[in-house]
Amino acid sequence: MLTNKLFYILVTFLVFHTQIFAQSTEATQEEMAMVRQEEMHKAKMTTDPDSTKTIKTEMVEEKMMDKEQMGEDKEMEKSEANAEKQEKASGIAINFVQNSVGGFFPVFLGHVNIKPNLNFTWYNIFWTNASFGTLEAGKDLWLEHGVGLGFSALDGKLYINPSLGLTHGKFLSGGESTVVGDGIVPSVFSLYNQGRFESEFYLAYYKSLRKEGTVTRDFILNWAAAGAKINNHLSIGGFYEQFVLTRVTEGDPTSIYQWLGGYVKVPFGSGHFVRLAAGNNLFNRNEIGEDFYKVNVVLAIK
Secondary structure, three states: OOOHHHHHHHHHHHHHHHHHHHHHHHHHHHHHHHHHHHHHHHHHHHHOHHHHHHHHHHHHHHHHHHHHHHHHHHHHHHHHHHHHHHHHHHEEEEEEEEOOEEEEEEEEEEEEEOOOOOEEEEEEEEOOOOOOOOOOOOOOOOOOEEEEEEEOOOOOOOOEEEEEEEEOOOOOOOOOEEEEEEEEEEEEEEEEEEEEEEEEEEEEEEOOOOOOOOOEEEEEEEEEEEEEEOOOOOEEEEEEEEEEEEEEEEOEEEEEEEEEEEEEEEEEEEEEEEEEEEEEOOOOHHHHOOOOEEEEEEEOOO
16 A cells, blocks of 8 residues: 555656646747747848838837927927916006005006017006095095006116006096096106116196086196115115196195105015105195105015
């Protein structure tokens, strides 16, 4: 019995190893066939010029495809850059103003670039001084808005922005309540910056369009500021502003005030700054006062 069992184990072992050897031999033969086929392919490439040309053609086509892909990537990057530039081509800012005569009034300013060195502009001024409307009731507050064109010149050093606006309320037309188209406001605003020098100029003519009461009036408002940039965070300079009554029904033209003083400007961030102007009032001191102040806080939203 022991002999039979040993014989059975021996036969099983030999059969198992025979199968493994056969499989290994078959795999080796397949590998050798693949090696011979690859060698024949290489030999054909070296002897057959058509095959070499085909390979070169395929390589050239791959390079062309890579270049085309690079071109598409560059076009995509260019499109994204143009989109970003177009996004920056429009903007809005808020100028919070308070002075010793007009009080507090926020000014909203916007622009849309039309082409290099030219943009479309718009503005809104919310005059909150109740004396420009119905003081006792605190209503009929004055509203001003307008549109214009902005021109850049001298490599961006000079900017000129003429505008045409309308007012709504009763301040110019002299009625008892608010009217639309109370007055018209042609104006011009300019900036000039070169090196450390900076300047600003504004001129507006407020002309009544409607006669809703016995007294109508027209005004001129203008200011000018010029100074030096001490560094990136500080500018100082001189400031002048006047408000002139050019025409009034049953009255004479007169200057409401004339301010002369200096300013300190503190820029912060991109397009933001705070400017404080103060000094003496040169005209109508009894009614307006001997001194003046004016604060501008400009925040560029976009």
